[in-house]
Amino acid sequence: MAARVSKWVGVALLAGWTPPAPGDAVQIQDSPRTHELLRLDCRSDLGRREITLFGNGTLRLRDGAPRDEQMWLQELSGSELEAYVARLSESARAEIDRRPATVEGSWVEVCTFTLALPGRSEERYQFGRYDSLSLDLRRAYAIALELGEAVDRDRPPEGAARLPADYQPLAGDVLRRTDGRHFRIVGFTWDGLGVELAGVEDPLTVYLSRDQLPRQFVDLVRRR
Numbered sequence: 001m002a003a004r005v006s007k008w009v010g011v012a013l014l015a016g017w018t019p020p021a022p023g024d025a026v027q028i029q030d031s032p033r034t035h036e037l038l039r040l041d042c043r044s045d046l047g048r049r050e051i052t053l054f055g056n057g058t059l060r061l062r063d064g065a066p067r068d069e070q071m072w073l074q075e076l077s078g079s080e081l082e083a084y085v086a087r088l089s090e091s092a093r094a095e096i097d098r099r100p101a102t103v104e105g106s107w108v109e110v111c112t113f114t115l116a117l118p119g120r121s122e123e124r125y126q127f128g129r130y131d132s133l134s135l136d137l138r139r140a141y142a143i144a145l146e147l148g149e150a151v152d153r154d155r156p157p158e159g160a161a162r163l164p165a166d167y168q169p170l171a172g173d174v175l176r177r178t179d180g181r182h183f184r185i186v187g188f189t190w191d192g193l194g195v196e197l198a199g200v201e202d203p204l205t206v207y208l209s210r211d212q213l214p215r216q217f218v219d220l221v222r223r224r
Helices: 078-088 135-150 210-216
Strands: 036-044 047-054 058-065 068-075 110-115 123-128 174-177 182-188 194-199 205-209 217-222
Touching: 036 078, 036 135, 047 135, 058 135, 078 135, 110 135, 194 210, 205 210, 210 217
Parallel strands: none
Antiparallel strands: 036 047, 036 110, 047 058, 058 068, 110 123, 174 182, 174 217, 182 194, 194 205
């Protein structure tokens, strides 16, 4: 099978990839933890954004400039995963527009979109950011973008610094937020569940619940 990818126009199936015959459904041989139900990988010379949904409900987002990507992971509940798979399975996507690409260039994203849903033939498409998509493919693409937006990017990316798991906030603690700004803990709400923080560099006051601190702050800079 040829590995060469032909020059695509509009939306095109990857050359060298032969769709399974009708009725040949995807057979999931690997575990749900490693099987990719959906993968949208968009790249340009300016950066890359990849959204992957695994069979166990793990959602992975990779985003950033070339060679400087960051990664976030999030777990969907069983009901959320079932709902997304059902929506993705609604359309057959048998018809694919093949219209000329209207905009090209190294700065224009080129996306590879792969779906490997249970009971369905694997589907793989390649298209440019400004290409015209068929209605069914556009719906599936919108769901993929929705999954990317569902990732909680207020949390530090995987591998980044985090507050210790056993951190207990105290008044006077100075914390470093994910954007690098410093905040001092001023006090707590009457029930002890909320935390009041004041910006060190900026005249800004924020209120967070205790469980939000590890999601927005990555380091204890100093303790009084």
